[in-house]
Amino acid sequence: MQHSYTLLAPAKINLYLEIIGDRPDGFHELVMILQSISLCDRLTINPNGLEQFRVFCQHEQVPSDQTNLAYKAAKLMQLSFPQHFANYGGVDITIEKNIPVAAGLAGGSANAAAVLVGIDLIWKLGLTIPELQTLAAQLGSDVPFCLAGGTAIATGRGEKLGKIKGVDHLWLVLAKYNNLEVSTAWAYQTYRLSFHDTYLSDRQGIEQRTKQIHSGPLVSAIIHKESAKIGELLHNDLEKVVLREYPNVAQLREIMQRSGGLGTMMSGSGPSVFTLCESAEQAKQIQKTVFQSINDPNLGIWIAQFINTGISIST
Ligand SMILES: C[C@](O)(CO)[C@H](O)COP(=O)(O)OP(=O)(O)OC[C@H]1O[C@@H](n2ccc(N)nc2=O)[C@H](O)[C@@H]1O
Ligand SMILES: Nc1ncnc2c1ncn2[C@@H]1O[C@H](COP(=O)(O)OP(=O)(O)OP(=O)(O)O)[C@@H](O)[C@H]1O
Known part of the structure; x- marks a missing residue:
């Protein structure tokens, strides 16, 4: 019997965002200070015994199809670990959306980060933090921070993180x-x-x-x-x-x-x-x-x- 997991995925705010220049890949070189906040989405990740991933979300602005970032995260795990997908099968991802959508709060990115963590646990991959961060960066610039959380200086596209000891009283x-x-x-x-x-x-x-x-x-x-x-x-x-x-x-x-x-x-x-x-x-x-x-x-x-x-x- 495989476990299911319920994960909390916090929103982020930008305390600082400076655009330094443009990059050859079309993105912008940034210096940011990112902060996790207590407003969280709740994701339940359930092994479904099928050869597919399914997303369930009641929020009308959030797609349940292959364009959902949570789905893309699951697909990336399948592509990266095909043998584990063959052994363990797909998962159902149920998203309880509390983070406002398309708001600059990285809601979709936080969901994607949660799926990486959930599938890592269900497929018993035992990935290291750097391995998870490499996968996260392929999904979006904010995803690595959403995974790590706390307070961080983010550079590059936003994916290079330096954790700082933040404040917790604000x-x-x-x-x-x-x-x-x-x-x-x-x-x-x-x-x-x-x-x-x-x-x-x-x-x-x-x-x-x-x-x-x-x-x-x-x-x-x-x-x-x-x-x-x-x-x-x-x-x-x-x-x-x-x-x-x-x-x-x-x-x-x-x-x-x-x-x-x-x-x-x-x-x-x-x-x-x-x-x-x-x-x-x-x-x-x-x-x-x-x-x-x-x-x-x-x-x-x-x-x-x-x-x-x-x-x-x-x-
Ligand atoms: C605005 C912020 O949320 C601040 O934290 C992020 O910079 C954006 O993070 P994100 O939504 O995860 O961004 P991505 O999904 O990687 O990119 C979305 C779009 O934003 C633009 N983009 C993003 C990051 C970056 N450093 N330069 C960019 O120009 C690109 O046009 C890209 O097509
Ligand atoms: N799991 C998801 N949660 C929220 N939106 C999603 C999700 N998957 C795809 N989307 C789509 O992505 C778009 C951006 O949503 P999201 O809430 O992630 O934006 P954001 O907070 O502005 O992100 P960021 O701060 O990283 O730029 C929405 O229009 C939505 O339709």
């Missing part, structure tokens, strides 16, 4: 218009077209460019647990294109910023916006103020906490 209010999605590819392409001349020149060489990257003070504030400074130093280059294109997201950001808290920023390619808070009480107060200021049934607001784990097994 809370956040997260808001998103449920009727609005932003394509990550669109955000990067538009940034490239609009701001190409601000990139640090590739000709300077990687060493020179690294000296000009500005994330240092925020890393230091995180390491020294300086909450106020963390709030002040939040940064996201993609705000320049997303807020310009979506005035209601810019307005939401403005209202959240004025409602108090340590600092406000858009996460990833948006359109979700978060405000960092010292406590759950402060987060609840800000949530209330934002709801009162924006009377729109499409506005979703969540409260979450910083956490220091990636994919974990639910007990």
Whole structure:
């Protein structure tokens, strides 16, 4: 009798996102600081005794077919370990979606990371963290971080990770218009077209460019647990294109910023916006103020906490 596993897959926010330049593979060279938060999807992975993978998800914006990132993760495992697939068979993946979709919170990436972990366990592969990370990077730039979780500096496409000792006392209010999605590819392409001349020149060489990257003070504030400074130093280059294109997201950001808290920023390619808070009480107060200021049934607001784990097994 094979076990089934229930896994928790946390969302991430970007405390820092700087676009350094474009890359020969069409992606962008980044410096990011990524943070896991307590808003989690829950995935149950069940051996199905079939020669196929199936995805079940009730959320109307999430496909259940081969385009689901969780399905792609399972397929990658089949291709990488065909003998184990032959021995153990496929799995059913049931996704309880709590992370807002297409929000810049890496929901799909977190699901893919959870499937890698679940199949590794069910097929008794015993993969090492570096082996899992290599597979994760083939699925998307955010997937390696989703696997590791916590707080990390991410470079390259976002797949090269350096863990840092993060803070675990911060809370956040997260808001998103449920009727609005932003394509990550669109955000990067538009940034490239609009701001190409601000990139640090590739000709300077990687060493020179690294000296000009500005994330240092925020890393230091995180390491020294300086909450106020963390709030002040939040940064996201993609705000320049997303807020310009979506005035209601810019307005939401403005209202959240004025409602108090340590600092406000858009996460990833948006359109979700978060405000960092010292406590759950402060987060609840800000949530209330934002709801009162924006009377729109499409506005979703969540409260979450910083956490220091990636994919974990639910007990
Ligand atoms: C916006 C962020 O979520 C911030 O953490 C990530 O940078 C995007 O991560 P992701 O969604 O896992 O990204 P991928 O699935 O790898 O790529 C989606 C699209 O974003 C663009 N992309 C992504 C990462 C990167 N470093 N440069 C890019 O230009 C590419 O056009 C790509 O087609
Ligand atoms: N398992 C999944 N969960 C959510 N969306 C998925 C999943 N698989 C495929 N998708 C599709 O991917 C698109 C992006 O969804 P996702 O929630 O991962 O975006 P995101 O949070 O902006 O990601 P990122 O922050 O990594 O750019 C959605 O439009 C959705 O239809």
